[in-house]
Amino acid sequence: MPPITQAIQTLNHGGVIAYPTEAVYGLGCRADDQAAVEKVCALKQRPVEQGVIVLIRDLEQLGDWIVPLSDEQRERLSETWPGPVTWLIPVSEHCPKWLCGRHRSLAVRQSAHPLCHELCQALDTPLVSTSANRSGESPALSAAEARAMFADQVDLIIDAPLGDAARPSSIRDLLSGNRLR
Secondary structure (H helix, E strand, C coil), X not given: CCHHHHHHHHHHCCCCEEEECCCCEEEECECCCHHHHHHHHHHHCCCHHHCCEEECCCHHHHHHHECCCCHHHHHHHHCCCCCCEEEEEEECCCCCXXXXXXXXXXXXXXXXXXXXXXXXXXXXXXXXXXXXXXXXXXXXXXXHHHXXXXXXXXXXXXXXXXXXXXXXXXXXXXXXXCECC
């Protein structure tokens, strides 16, 4: 079975995967699966209240989780997507707290990594994307490192190359345009 097919089946059955992104390996699950998101946070040893990053195929995939965006805001996003820029987008009252945590925004990226793009195209919900590491440790840079960190704690580890970014995505605020990381 092709890795992408296996990944989609795993995700659609509540599983957690480790997969390559632009710069590091990520841990991921369906964004609409609270138990899976909580498992990802537990693996990272980080509180759900911190929120997570989600990868999307397009803004419409976020549904009513975010507030309506202006043309200027949509233009700002399109200038950096797809690519290694995560934007903090204001949420509506419909955004699950297990995604945005204590924040009033959701961290969102449209990835240029081919595997991430393919996963997002195949899913009907955003994909959680947080670095594959425990809080305070360096992120995994290969399938072997992800396996060493999480062994049988994740349901699937996809062995594929990282993208060509030198470091994890920058994080910017959509309302102000300010770079936060």
